Amino acid sequence: MTGTGAPVAAIVLAAGSSSRTAPAHKLLAPDAMGLPMIARTLRAVTASQATPVIVVLGHRAAEIREAALAGTATGHPVQFVTAPDYAAGLSRTLSVGIEAASQHDVAGALICLGDMPLIGTGLINDMIAGFASHPTYPGAMPVHDGRRGNPVLWARALFPALMQLAGDRGARDLLRLHGPEMLRIPAGPEIAQDFDTPARLAEFARLFAGG
Structure with missing residues (x-):
């Protein structure tokens, strides 16, 4: 819960074609325990305070949905929505997620990328707690060694602007505009570590051997 009494949603973006790892789809790639990447990402998100x-x-979509459910924490429902124009770029996918979040009584939304399975529950909760203490901020971002990364938390006041984005740039333009005013949350190097090339998929296949 935030200082407004409303929770923060988590939006996991999992609509892309994964063209850089074709013919393999990165979100379906298994780790050392056989858990698909999207499921590993969801395991941390659904164990957090985000709702x-x-x-x-x-x-x-059908394959990604089935794989994602393998990582859902017990008792934590997941809402699936589809971006019909996902091929038009990341911004349109983000817009669909924000539109879905706006139907709930939330104070903001944490935007998570499906191919960043190293983001842990602790960081997600730290970002939500930080924003709860500063609910008038435009959002919160994780920072490591002076550099920002993902996920990014956006306050509800910026939902309309997020839904108007276009192209494959995500919210970069909004980050440039509002970034200086956003809360910084200390984090580790995982905030810049995605898995979107064949070489990185090979690395992911060796991770999480302990469970």
């Missing part, structure tokens, strides 16, 4: 958790689907 609701919304997953935006697009390319190979």
